[in-house]
Amino acid sequence: MKFSELLQALAQSENHSLVINPACDPDITGVAQVEQAQPGTISYIDGNKFASAIDSTGASALILPLDGALQTKATDREIAWVASDQPRKLFAETIAVFYQPFQLEPSIHPTAVIHPSVQLGKNVAIGAHVVIQAGATIGADVCIHPNVVIYPDVIIGDRTVLHANCTIHERTRIGKDCVIHSGAVIGAEGFGFVPTSAGWFKMQQSGYVILEDEVEVGCNSTIDRPALETTRIGRHTKIDNLVHVAHGCQVGEACIMAGQVGLAGAVTLGKRVILAGQVGIVDHVKIGDGAIASAKAGVHHDVEAGAIVTGIPAIPHKLFVKAAAVFSRLPEMYQTLRRLQKQK
Amino acid sequence: MKFSELLQALAQSENHSLVINPACDPDITGVAQVEQAQPGTISYIDGNKFASAIDSTGASALILPLDGALQTKATDREIAWVASDQPRKLFAETIAVFYQPFQLEPSIHPTAVIHPSVQLGKNVAIGAHVVIQAGATIGADVCIHPNVVIYPDVIIGDRTVLHANCTIHERTRIGKDCVIHSGAVIGAEGFGFVPTSAGWFKMQQSGYVILEDEVEVGCNSTIDRPALETTRIGRHTKIDNLVHVAHGCQVGEACIMAGQVGLAGAVTLGKRVILAGQVGIVDHVKIGDGAIASAKAGVHHDVEAGAIVTGIPAIPHKLFVKAAAVFSRLPEMYQTLRRLQKQK
Amino acid sequence: MKFSELLQALAQSENHSLVINPACDPDITGVAQVEQAQPGTISYIDGNKFASAIDSTGASALILPLDGALQTKATDREIAWVASDQPRKLFAETIAVFYQPFQLEPSIHPTAVIHPSVQLGKNVAIGAHVVIQAGATIGADVCIHPNVVIYPDVIIGDRTVLHANCTIHERTRIGKDCVIHSGAVIGAEGFGFVPTSAGWFKMQQSGYVILEDEVEVGCNSTIDRPALETTRIGRHTKIDNLVHVAHGCQVGEACIMAGQVGLAGAVTLGKRVILAGQVGIVDHVKIGDGAIASAKAGVHHDVEAGAIVTGIPAIPHKLFVKAAAVFSRLPEMYQTLRRLQKQK
Structure with missing residues (x-):
């Protein structure tokens, strides 16, 4: 589906402040982790851990946090994006658009x-x-x-x-x-x-x-x-x-x-x-x-x-x-204590 | 069933020294925990933890320890009771009178x-x-x-x-x-x-x-x-x-x-x-x-x-x-030890 | 099967340096632990833990390490044996000759x-x-x-x-x-x-x-x-x-x-x-x-x-x-430390 159609599918969701890049509207066929993402997929960046991936990801679309710098970079790379105050939740909703677990027919x-x-x-x-x-x-x-x-x-x-x-x-x-x-x-x-x-x-x-x-x-x-x-x-x-x-x-x-x-x-x-x-x-x-x-x-x-x-x-x-950090030092503490005792 | 009938059903049990209050003989339809017990149920008191419940329980009958004070209280509240040196076991036997787990028919x-x-x-x-x-x-x-x-x-x-x-x-x-x-x-x-x-x-x-x-x-x-x-x-x-x-x-x-x-x-x-x-x-x-x-x-x-x-x-x-109690104090012990060392 | 037939069945195995006692060729009907072994079974000795069992085992055949003393003892007791640099693996292969887990027919x-x-x-x-x-x-x-x-x-x-x-x-x-x-x-x-x-x-x-x-x-x-x-x-x-x-x-x-x-x-x-x-x-x-x-x-x-x-x-x-060994001494260390502190 088109990125714009995906956004419509997600629009029922609440609790998101969405900011959208209208410049491009790629076909999206699936979801991927940002570092392994291929063209045609949508991925997400949440927090600092994956922020650097914005420069190299192959994703055609990204879910971003409310972070202008990341949004600009995505726009520069011609990656479609949507920004949210809860990017991980929006990504979870996106997965659910593409994938539902196996259910039996009634x-x-x-x-x-x-x-x-x-x-x-x-x-x-x-x-x-x-x-x-x-x-x-x-x-x-x-x-x-x-x-x-x-x-x-x-x-x-x-x-x-x-x-x-x-x-x-x-x-x-x-x-x-x-x-x-x-x-x-x-x-x-x-x-x-x-x-x-x-x-x-x-x-x-x-x-x-x-x-x-x-x-x-x-x-x-x-x-x-x-x-x-x-x-x-x-x-x-x-x-x-x-x-x-x-x-x-x-x-x-x-x-x-x-x-x-x-x-x-x-x-x-x-x-x-x-x-x-x-x-x-x-x-x-x-x-x-x-x-x-x-x-x-x-x-x-x-x-x-x-x-x-x-x-x-x-x-x-x-x-x-704190106590666990000291635990490793118990052998030396024990020796020190013995030394101090003898010096008495 | 009547409390007296329940006692007969339990009579096969060994290892109990039973003392029974003959003053009343209520209908008993099920078992309950002493604090939640409603009229018509039998419950039990074992040890000090639930002893105070004798004043408030809604149970119509109680299994009690060999404790005269509890027995008197139960009698005063017109609660039928039976006393045993193993009240918990007797209660387990009582549950089994009212309840058996699901079995398949042969x-x-x-x-x-x-x-x-x-x-x-x-x-x-x-x-x-x-x-x-x-x-x-x-x-x-x-x-x-x-x-x-x-x-x-x-x-x-x-x-x-x-x-x-x-x-x-x-x-x-x-x-x-x-x-x-x-x-x-x-x-x-x-x-x-x-x-x-x-x-x-x-x-x-x-x-x-x-x-x-x-x-x-x-x-x-x-x-x-x-x-x-x-x-x-x-x-x-x-x-x-x-x-x-x-x-x-x-x-x-x-x-x-x-x-x-x-x-x-x-x-x-x-x-x-x-x-x-x-x-x-x-x-x-x-x-x-x-x-x-x-x-x-x-x-x-x-x-x-x-x-x-x-x-x-x-x-x-x-x-x-004892050692675990000291474990929490390891950080302060470590500081104390360092201080003592420096004072040398 | 004869011990010699068992050895043939095992011969496909690699990684073994086999040394064989040709003096006897008992019938072997199963495997056993060396300490419980009965006549007609084959067992194994690996390392020092079970070495003393060589004097008392009832096994008719043994898998031994490349240890001449053990081999001599086995020969002396008229126990058929095969020696390997991997006796435990050879024993595992031997079990598999006598036993395969239940499988369904195709x-x-x-x-x-x-x-x-x-x-x-x-x-x-x-x-x-x-x-x-x-x-x-x-x-x-x-x-x-x-x-x-x-x-x-x-x-x-x-x-x-x-x-x-x-x-x-x-x-x-x-x-x-x-x-x-x-x-x-x-x-x-x-x-x-x-x-x-x-x-x-x-x-x-x-x-x-x-x-x-x-x-x-x-x-x-x-x-x-x-x-x-x-x-x-x-x-x-x-x-x-x-x-x-x-x-x-x-x-x-x-x-x-x-x-x-x-x-x-x-x-x-x-x-x-x-x-x-x-x-x-x-x-x-x-x-x-x-x-x-x-x-x-x-x-x-x-x-x-x-x-x-x-x-x-x-x-x-x-x-x-080392630290765990000291952990048990924490109570005494704590007391010692308090004493040292007071002495200051």
């Missing part, structure tokens, strides 16, 4: 095994070998990829996508516009055993998992149901691959959990909490709104809203950075 | 693909799209949920449950009363490569995995088979989600492995070992009976029976706690 | 659902309930175990094996002689969200994953596709279970990633990099050829070729070992 594959009591919304797409047990309710425009298994009495909201080979256990409630990636297991039994003199006595997990609207759960991640009440993932929270959320956790809205994060039982996260890769949170810990735990942090105590914590056990990030 | 779904050489016990339940390869033996009352794949020559003991989408590889032997949760992979090839000048030469993994009776394996956990002999998980051991047990490990009875634990090759665990979340054990390490590794510990050396270890590398827990 | 199971546009090579084996979407190309002698799902436009090279319940997402290109283990998910959407005032704006992941030839991916591991371009795993790289490789990573040839390793976005690994269990690499970090990260290392900065790093954050291994 229809029910004849090999799917669906209990007659299941309620199916309009335009559902149900792939081959899917199994849906009794009492489930599937919303409109839901897409269930092949080999997914849904246990009884699950509720799935409109437009939610379940990718191949994921498993949704009994009574789980998944909201609208969620994405559950391949291999994820939602609502399985929490790990609950009572220690007794005769061994580990199993506590049945009679609760269920709630994923609110717009939640994403990454590949092979697991979210367990509790003995009582719910495990809840708040609206718009995004969970990466291989994450474990144990029984009874209460996760707020718009949180981010990166790969391999683990939450022990009954952890509470506020809103917009960010947990970097491989973070672990000890059971019953509460993390305040907007707090951040750095990669590999092990959080044993409650964290205040807005705090950034690092380390095992996690301490304030700035303090950790 | 029958073989017509879409299951079962090799004619497979031996099936009485009352097996085999779900849709299950695949069982040649030579497998499935015990009585086994429940295999949809989309499970069983490779050749697997043996599965009576009453074991395999949840949807798990995979059992060749020659694995699973005992009686085991539960394998969704997505778990048991008996796949261990990660065995011999370094050579031409690259990584694959060592075929001709051994197999044994899970003894009453073992549970969590969602998406993996237990690999070795090149020779066995990988063994002892009776009554419970494994949480996303745990990795590498080839050749020998795990004793009644161990606990929490989420995301990793055992490298040929690790040996004694009996009743507890590994908290995200612990890693280096290959060939031996952990003694009853030892505990704290969350995120990295265990490089053998651990004595009964020891508690923490940290990376793991050291005795009490020592770690 | 054929297409009638329950497989294969889009008519899919191109299938010669002698493919496609198991029950496999789903292959439109546009995929499957090479010759490929084995796809039951319940695997392949999204559209995937390319799979000759002789590659996909184990049960794994999922290959759209446009993934898998080379020749690869093995994808059960539950692995290749080519799913990278975890890409642009932070905006309205929340996390999803960046569609229009790139794809390339696995070059001879790559292995362990059970339940995940390799994500990027927004643009590729995530690439170099030829002959071996990945263990539960590993996460995020979008845009570029992994060189012949790398090793042990269990539960996590690579954040756009990490670059050189050739022959070894990442031990539970290592995490921060996004955009570059690791040089032949570098090693020890178990549980958290790597925040680029690592030079050949370096060995340990710790969180990772520092040179030798430095870490």
Whole structure:
């Protein structure tokens, strides 16, 4: 499509202050990273990291920040451009113009095994070998990829996508516009055993998992149901691959959990909490709104809203950075200390 | 049911010293946490943490510890109660009266693909799209949920449950009363490569995995088979989600492995070992009976029976706690030391 | 088979300097570990660890290092033997003579659902309930175990094996002689969200994953596709279970990633990099050829070729070992320092 047509396609987007170079209107056939971009593609520059690429990129069009110098350079090089206060978001919207992930067509594959009591919304797409047990309710425009298994009495909201080979256990409630990636297991039994003199006595997990609207759960991640009440993932929270959320956790809205994060039982996260890769949170810990735990942090105590914590056990990030810098010097410190002691 | 009927249902249970308030006999329709409990539910109080809830809970019945003061309060509030020396276990038994997880009815779904050489016990339940390869033996009352794949020559003991989408590889032997949760992979090839000048030469993994009776394996956990002999998980051991047990490990009875634990090759665990979340054990390490590794510990050396270890590398827990407390003070210690040095 | 026949079967192997004891030629029916070996088996001794077993092993044949003393002892005990400069590799080859993992016979199971546009090579084996979407190309002698799902436009090279319940997402290109283990998910959407005032704006992941030839991916591991371009795993790289490789990573040839390793976005690994269990690499970090990260290392900065790093954050291994040794002494150091300060 023409660059001008692309801009029209993007025009519905909000939150952008667009400045456009009207001098040229190339054909755009795809998106590319600015350093690898070929003629016919559109790319973007965001911040200083890629600014120098403006002199060499092969892209025919660019999404730029609100930076006059970059815009002039692009114009000089006869590169079509549009400037935005959120160039990365505009680029994401541009990718979506050219690319949408694979979805099944609305229809029910004849090999799917669906209990007659299941309620199916309009335009559902149900792939081959899917199994849906009794009492489930599937919303409109839901897409269930092949080999997914849904246990009884699950509720799935409109437009939610379940990718191949994921498993949704009994009574789980998944909201609208969620994405559950391949291999994820939602609502399985929490790990609950009572220690007794005769061994580990199993506590049945009679609760269920709630994923609110717009939640994403990454590949092979697991979210367990509790003995009582719910495990809840708040609206718009995004969970990466291989994450474990144990029984009874209460996760707020718009949180981010990166790969391999683990939450022990009954952890509470506020809103917009960010947990970097491989973070672990000890059971019953509460993390305040907007707090951040750095990669590999092990959080044993409650964290205040807005705090950034690092380390095992996690301490304030700035303090950790200073202490970690000294850690490398421990051998010399030890020697110095011994010397000082002897000099006494 | 009436509270008195519930008590009869629980009466088979052992190890409880029951003291009962005979004054009232409410209808009980379900279980609840003491702080959220509504009339018609039974809840429990165990230890000091929830003791204050006795004054406000809406529960119609309570499981109490052997604590006369709590019992008097409950009686005063006209709450039916039963007291036990193991209130948490009694509550677990109570949940099981009201709730049992979903099981398939005994029958073989017509879409299951079962090799004619497979031996099936009485009352097996085999779900849709299950695949069982040649030579497998499935015990009585086994429940295999949809989309499970069983490779050749697997043996599965009576009453074991395999949840949807798990995979059992060749020659694995699973005992009686085991539960394998969704997505778990048991008996796949261990990660065995011999370094050579031409690259990584694959060592075929001709051994197999044994899970003894009453073992549970969590969602998406993996237990690999070795090149020779066995990988063994002892009776009554419970494994949480996303745990990795590498080839050749020998795990004793009644161990606990929490989420995301990793055992490298040929690790040996004694009996009743507890590994908290995200612990890693280096290959060939031996952990003694009853030892505990704290969350995120990295265990490089053998651990004595009964020891508690923490940290990376793991050291005795009490020592770690003291050292970690000083870690935060490293920057000031470093400054102090420099000052002392200069004053010399 | 006779020991002499076994040697003939192994003779194609290169890189071995074989020395053979011609005095006896027992029947060999299997392989065993040297300490558990029974008559009729062949075992191996490599290095000092098992050298003492030569006096007690029940094995009828042994693979030995080029060590005359061991060879003499074996001869004295009337154990047939062959000596090699790479006894472990020769033993691996011996296992492969007696044992090959289960493969499906070439054929297409009638329950497989294969889009008519899919191109299938010669002698493919496609198991029950496999789903292959439109546009995929499957090479010759490929084995796809039951319940695997392949999204559209995937390319799979000759002789590659996909184990049960794994999922290959759209446009993934898998080379020749690869093995994808059960539950692995290749080519799913990278975890890409642009932070905006309205929340996390999803960046569609229009790139794809390339696995070059001879790559292995362990059970339940995940390799994500990027927004643009590729995530690439170099030829002959071996990945263990539960590993996460995020979008845009570029992994060189012949790398090793042990269990539960996590690579954040756009990490670059050189050739022959070894990442031990539970290592995490921060996004955009570059690791040089032949570098090693020890178990549980958290790597925040680029690592030079050949370096060995340990710790969180990772520092040179030798430095870490010294500093970690002092860590245990921090409490006493702190006390000493306070005492010295007071004495001033």
